[in-house]
Amino acid sequence: MPTSRDETARPFVSVVIVTYNSEQTVAETLSSLADQTYPADRYEVLVVDGGSTDRTEDIAAAHGVEFRVAADATIGECRNRGVDAARGEYVAFTDSDCAVPSTWLDSHVDRIESYPDRVDIAGVGGPNRPFPDDPPFAKLVGSLQGTVFGSGGSPQSHAIGKVRLVGSVAACNVLYDASVFEEHRYDDEVNVGEDAEFHFRLSEAGYRFVFDPAIAVSHHLSADWGALCKKSRSYGYAMARIQRRHGKVIRWYSALPSLALGGGVLAAADDLRSRRARNVPLLALAFLVVTGLATAQVYRDRRTPLAVLVPVMLAAQYGYYGLGFLEGLTAPDPVPQDLP
Secondary structure: OOOOOOOOOOOEEEEEEEEOOOOOOOOHHHHHHOOOOOOOEEEEEEEEOOOOOOOOOHHHHHHEEEEEEOOOOHHHHHHHHHHOOOOOEEEEEEEOOOOOOOOOOHOOOOOOHHOHHHHHEEEEOOOOOOOOOHHHHHHHHHHOOHHHHHHOOOOOOOOOOOOEEEOOOOEEEEEHHHHHHHHOOOOOOOOHHHHHHHHHHHHHHOOEEOOOOOOOEEEOOOHHHHHHHHHOOOOOHHHHHHHHHHHOOOHHHHHHHHHHHHHHHHHHHHHHHHOOHHHHHHHHHHHHHHHHHHHHHHHHOOOOOOHHHHHHHHHHHHHHHHHHHHHHOOOOOOOOOOOO
């Protein structure tokens, strides 16, 4: 946990990476962490692996970082293992499919140490963006997540333009004050959405995060339709499971896709019953307005004709998220970690 330090020295930071079968991307992550402007003797890198069967461990060894195996552990438990091993006054997390800028640690530490009234500040976070050389579809996903309709307003994705306090940030780009972990931990039983669940409890305890839009990391986003649908379904399932766990609404908008699916079915059934097309055309018009606004924003950001795919992408994202949310709500207890 937090270590004492000389007042003239930079605080010691522990960087934790949770990984599993990440041989295709983890080298890029570790290389970016080795190229920090932060003093090399003032930070450490810890890799906590969930039991990889590929070359992840060999790649970590080649980069000279500490490697710990937590076979079959959930992501929440792996994060806690990293916290337990950390020696830093601050604990930072990024993912094994991310790359951080060279100023990443400097920016995080400067932001949290300069923020006034730090008593209730759990940490600092920022956005994640697609890699410059990612496929066009992944870049389109990144731009879509920069819209209100594509992100649900989540600050880690939605393009917020100024430093502000938020209730949650993404665990792929966060630095915590290590003292937070003296009383609060990730939930060992949560595998997907573990950061949202943890940050919800921190928010309930009165903590906030400083969101800085300038501290961005590159993140490999969904590269094709299948990956987008699978991830959306997984997120919906995880959010329903977490809210069942706490017995309360964590994010008010999380149920909207499922409600929209149900409403669409009821509207279509009513139109069929009355033999009049009344409800479905109104819903279609509302959807076109929403997707039209998102399409225009994505086009301004990306300047590509592929922006015409945005309505279909939103339909797939909302549809699969809503499906996953319903599955999470109806799954028998104990709620399974993985999608059925």
